[in-house]
Amino acid sequence: MERQISFTPPDLAQPEAPPGPVRRRHVFYLPGYDPEASKRYRALFVRELSRYAKRFDLPRRRTSPARAEGTVQSWTVEAGREGWTTDTTYEVLLWDDLVRRDFARPMLLSMLLLTAGILHALVTGKLFRLYGLNWKYGNVILYPFVMTLLLVGLGAALGVALGQGLAWAAGGTLPGLAAVGLGALGAVGLLVAATPLLDRIFLRQLITDWVFNWQHSNGWRPDYEARLAAFADHVAARLADTEADEVMIVGHSSGALTAVELTARVLARGPGRTLSLLTLGAGLPLVAINPRARRLRAEIASLVASDRVVWADYQAPQDWMNFPGFNPVQDLALPPVPRVANPLIRSAKFRELLEPDVYARISYRPFRMHFQFLMSNDLPGEYDFFALTLGPQTLRERVLAPALIPARAGVAAEPASAHREI
Structure with missing residues (x-):
């Protein structure tokens, strides 16, 4: 049975005055666990905004060249149509150097860490809880572990078989200790030889992602904590001098x-x-349900009770890599909160935003569907990434009373082939 997704917190803060149109916005964008974030998200943003502008008639659209300063990549966007124009400063806060460092770890070591993380998840009951929240994501989690076991087993079998064949050819039998050694060498050799193929099927990505979340939930990532502190310093400095009508963290x-x-x-x-x-296609439970992730749960509780933030969380049942129906208020053992002011939770309803042939083509491609959160819609809908980040409505107003953008009158929709691969 599908879990209920839509949730409006009972103590959602009311604005002091009716919101006016957003003329200036400052967006801080946080990419996921991606070793190519500094290259991927600028290109994806520009490409998809171009598609969006053609499909939904956005005549005023101007994007500046990107500028990089340390771990921040930024650009500005002027977007609008008759009746409104919004100027947006868009900053991507990068931590892909930490991810690349994880990717440089030997595959065998990553697989050993993955095994330790999976066993820990079994002992603590975390894996069963994740399956209960979304069995599809549970399968995504187990996929790299099962592949690891299969590869190790196959490599060991090949090594032993080769040794037995050589021993038989020499007129003898293979000693037990030699069989163990050849089995280990075969397993390692197969992993090394198969690494390029494993990268193509996202196995290294999924392994290192799981290991990172496991380490982070246990408080074992000081490099990530240091980057978070630097991000907080950066955002605080920007807040001190911004004149934006809305500051949004995505x-x-x-x-x-x-x-x-x-x-x-x-x-x-x-x-x-x-x-x-x-938050879009979030994986909060991957870290937050670990019994040792007390600081994170305290931070989530502070946002749940806060009047100083409007938190909107979009989920998608069609996305294997999020948790549709997850509500931190109901599904996490949070510290007691005096009120529930956040989050606003809504379904992105991808099935209603995509042309049927496009939807059918990407339904069984988890990574492609997962990225739909950041891409142009085919059809008008309540979830609209560019209306949320570049449009005239505040986030609160957009979620509660979205002004749907109609398709461009008199212009045929782009063919399905216009959807680029991810």
Whole structure:
């Protein structure tokens, strides 16, 4: 049975005055666990905004060249049509250098860490809880572990078989100790030889992602914690001098967790302006349900009770790599909160946003469907990434009363082939 997705918190803060159109917005975007984030998200943004502008008639659209300063990649966007124009400063906060460092770890070591993480998840009951939240994501989690066992077993069998064949050819039998050694060498050799293929089927990505989340949930990633502190310093400095009507922190996939942690730490620094927090296809339970992730649950609880943030979380049942129906208020053992002001939870309803042939083609491609959160719709809908981040409505207003953007009158929709691969 599908879990109920839509949720409006009973104590959602009411605006002091009717919101006016957003003329200036500052967006901080947190990418997920991606070794190519510094290259991928600028290109994806520009390409998909171009598609969006043609499909939904966005006549005013101007994007500046990207500028990089340390771990921040930024550009500006002017977007609008008759009646409104919004100027947006878009900053991508990068931590892909940490991910690349994980990717440089020997595959065999990553697989050993994965095995330790899976066993820990079994002992603590975490894996069963994740399966209960979304069996599809549970399969995504187990896929690299099962592949690891298969590859190790196949490599060991090949090594032993080769040794037995050589021993038989020499007129003898293979001693037990030699069989063990050849089996181990065969397993290692197969893993090394298969590494390029494993990268093509995203196995290294899934292994290192799981290991990172396991390490982070146990408090074993000081490099990530240091980067979060640097991000909080950067955002606080921007808040001190911004004239934006809305400041929005956006996170997709694993980056949704980073966005939640960052927002909580910025707000904890003291009084200040209200922030908008937008999480897309989030994987919060991967870390938050670990019994040792007490700090994260405390940060989530602080956002749940806060009037200084409007947190909107979009989920998609069609996306294997999120948790549709997950509600941190109901599904996490949070510290007691005096009120429930967040998050607003809605379904992205991808089936209603995509042309039927496109939907059919990508339904069984988990990574492609997962990235739909950041891509142009085919059809008008309540979930609209570019209306959320570049449009005139505040996040709160957009979620509660979205002004749907009609398709461009008199212009045929782009063919399905216009959808590029991810």
